[in-house]
Amino acid sequence: MNIKxxxxxxxxxxxxxxxxxxxxxxxxxxxxxxxxxxKPIQVVEAMNQYYTEFPGCxxxxxxxxxxxxxxxxxxxxxxxxxxxxxxxxxxxxxxxxTTEAINLVANSINFKKGxxxxxxxxxxxxxxxxxxxxxxxxxxxxxxxxxxxxxxFNLDEFEEKLAKLNNKVKLVAMxxxxxxxxxxxxxxxxxxxAHKQGALVLLDAAQSAPxxxxxxxxLDADFVAFSGHKMxxxxxxxxxxxxxxxxxxxxxxxxxxxxxxETTQNSFKLEGLPNKFxxxxxxxxxxxxxxxxxxxxxxxxxxxxxKQEFKLNSLMTEELLEFSKLNLIGPxxxxxxxxxxxxxxxxxxxxxIAIMLDQSxxxxxxxxxxxxxxxxxxxxxxGSARASTYFYNTEEEVETFVETLKKIVF
Ligand SMILES: Cc1ncc(COP(=O)(O)O)c(C=O)c1O
Numbered sequence: 495m496n497i498k499x500x501x502x503x504x505x506x507x508x509x510x511x512x513x514x515x516x517x518x519x520x521x522x523x524x525x526x527x528x529x530x531x532x533k534p535i536q537v538v539e540a541m542n543q544y545y546t547e548f549p550g551c552x553x554x555x556x557x558x559x560x561x562x563x564x565x566x567x568x569x570x571x572x573x574x575x576x577x578x579x580x581x582x583x584x585x586x587x588x589x590x591x592t593t594e595a596i597n598l599v600a601n602s603i604n605f606k607k608g609x610x611x612x613x614x615x616x617x618x619x620x621x622x623x624x625x626x627x628x629x630x631x632x633x634x635x636x637x638x639x640x641x642x643x644x645x646x647f648n649l650d651e652f653e654e655k656l657a658k659l660n661n662k663v664k665l666v667a668m669x670x671x672x673x674x675x676x677x678x679x680x681x682x683x684x685x686x687x688a689h690k691q692g693a694l695v696l697l698d699a700a701q702s703a704p705x706x707x708x709x710x711x712x713l714d715a716d717f718v719a720f721s722g723h724k725m726x727x728x729x730x731x732x733x734x735x736x737x738x739x740x741x742x743x744x745x746x747x748x749x750x751x752x753x754x755x756e757t758t759q760n761s762f763k764l765e766g767l768p769n770k771f772x773x774x775x776x777x778x779x780x781x782x783x784x785x786x787x788x789x790x791x792x793x794x795x796x797x798x799x800x801k802q803e804f805k806l807n808s809l810m811t812e813e814l815l816e817f818s819k820l821n822l823i824g825p826x827x828x829x830x831x832x833x834x835x836x837x838x839x840x841x842x843x844x845x846x847i848a849i850m851l852d853q854s855x856x857x858x859x860x861x862x863x864x865x866x867x868x869x870x871x872x873x874x875x876x877g878s879a880r881a882s883t884y885f886y887n888t889e890e891e892v893e894t895f896v897e898t899l900k901k902i903v904f
Pocket of ligand 1: 528529591592593594618620621669671672673698700701721732865
């Protein structure tokens with residue numbers, strides 16, 4: 495992987511930007527990738543091409559522009575299918591983002607009072623609130639697995655809990671990789687155990703799809719939700735993967751044009767997959783951009799991505815863990831935390847740290863509760879400062895981040 499060359503594909507990081515900068519500010523050091531990744535020019539160009547060359551709608555008109563949109567949407571769906579190794583193209587449903595994909599599942603399964611949904615104790619609000627609402631409105635039971643003391647997943651507790659609940663568990667809905675600490679749950683083992691007890695599994699893959707191999711066929715996952723904007727794609731587009739037989743059993747969620755093949759004044763006939771879940775005109779540029787993003791990731795290689803993140807996180811960890819005022823969230827071993835380094839510093843507000851990093855060296859990190867308020871509240875903490883890297887970040891950037899942080903807080 496030639497990072498220097500790859501960086502030139504990202505306008506904000508490119509040598510061109512460095513040469514043409516009017517601002518006296520440093521070149522940006524973008525360490526907020528767990529929130530949103532940067533976009534390569536190939537993605538922007540693919541979207542521009544839609545708007546300039548064939549800006550029509552898919553699936554409705556028979557003219558050539560519309561046919562071209564149909565083809566490009568199919569190609570994007572197929573690229574994404576291959577990216578996660580799904581069996582069939584129609585198992586990819588386009589949504590606005592991970593949040594909408596999770597809401598689709600939550601609102602389309604026939605839950606009854608007493609059905610159990612099992613989660614981790616550190617779900618992103620997007621994989622928590624839909625289930626809290628089901629608990630309130632329908633009376634499902636929400637159970638969670640307490641993480642080990644280093645925030646890794648407690649598989650024994652999960653296995654025991656599932657056996658105790660004796661076939662009452664309808665769904666295991668868990669974050670695959672945590673945006674809080676970068677740890678990844680042992681999804682293959684979890685899915686095997688869940689299936690043995692007759693439960694379905696939904697993985698929130700917002701943080702795993704961009705960073706390490708996601709093979710839905712090998713995992714045998716029932717549903718997987720992910721977002722384009724965290725994996726080089728545009729914002730406003732995401733996907734739900736579902737096994738064909740599971741998607742076919744779901745009720746519909748949002749309905750209208752394109753979700754039906756026929757209507758009368760008193761009846762309607764639903765379309766098959768994937769149309770049944772994709773209501774109204776879609777974000778065609780977004781879908782095409784998402785496909786281009788997956789193509790780009792394929793070119794870089796998902797294994798190379800994980801390797802580079804590990805290298806950067808190892809360096810950060812080695813340099814920063816020696817400071818006793820710094821409290822790391824999650825395990826010390828960087829191998830277990832992907833690209834995420836989330837920390838608190840005694841007596842310093844994380845927002846203050848983020849602002850100072852930005853103002854002094856143009857270093858961008860995220861501060862706050864990272865949509866994990868429930869975890870911070872349970873631990874009586876207010877928030878943290880999170881640096882999250884991606885494959886286009888460099889060791890020099892990590893060195894600058896470490897040096898600046900040392901000057902600011904230690
Ligand atoms: C683990 C996790 N789940 C869900 C989401 C929600 O993603 P989106 O806002 O794209 O719907 C995020 C976003 O930060 C996330 O990190």
